Amino acid sequence: MSSKIRIDLEFPIHASPSFLYQYISTPDSMGEWFADNVNSRGKQYTFIWNDSEEVADRISQKTDVYIRFKWEEDDDDDTYFELRIEVDDLTKDVSLLVVDFADEDEVEESKMFWENQISELKHVIGG
Template structure:
């Protein structure tokens, strides 16, 4: 079996919402289910299950900093850590100069079509902005 090549997609999206308002949409199952995934469940081991197109994708929340950032490391189908695991990292950043808020997204995944990934995230960010009113 050949190892999948992963790419790192990094973008900053301006978002008109405070970190305090935005953070629950990035760090809770109910918040994430509103814009990021078809459904999000958390099992008794605190493993997140992101459901897209009826398929389960398990992830562990790591690197949690309240009202600042959160990272999800994706796991194998049997919920075990992977070597060079795909992850999604959200961090809320603000410009001191303009007082604008940005959501920085780092998507380290198997997706090899950069344009498709960009389109996906543009759509997700549109969902998020509509959800938070930003």
Template sequence: MAKRLFTADYEVNASIKMLYPYIQSASGLSEWFADDVKINNIDKTLTFIWDNEKRKARQVATRVNHFVKFEFLPETEEDNGDPSYFELRLEFNELTQSVFLKVTDYSDFESARELEDLWESLVENLRKLVGG
């Protein structure tokens, strides 16, 4: 199945410093993004758990209080050369004094509409968590 790139910006009424732990740490991500997130301290992989399904990823890039990028470990031969990933980036709009979560998701999710709905739901969980 061909992978597609999804990007979206979501306004979140919270400070960047407050939001960053929720996008970068296993404990923060497990509060809104996945049912649970476990970290393996030996090989530094994270296991994301959704509905009893597990996906392993590694954090491949980060900049404190700015962004984090997770790349899923290959599950098929095709994934070896073209891995799925997602990036969560925090941006501050000086003009409106607003904080935005920019989501980039590169995956083989079947329906673009379902993926958009999924991210909308996930970000709504985050908003409820931080009060914004």
């Protein structure tokens, strides 16, 4: 039984899905907005913020659609974080959907983290 709460966030982004996908899936691009530095070896990504380092495994992906990571230190099998690109069929508007999991007392903090990071992403890509 998962003790964490699922968080679903949606951010409109003015960018093509293939362009946006580069920014959510490649270490160099993720280092421009998600973390101070990102390194990868195979499916293992190391995210570096100031003096802290977090390691996640890329557990699933579909080009131009989504990428899903699992934090290595997270013992909960049901948790992950996912960045999914959604395109509205009618308007062709592009959104980035973020799925994450947080402990009950960290939900607001987690939402703020994502809002800040996605704001940085929009700044970087001009979207």
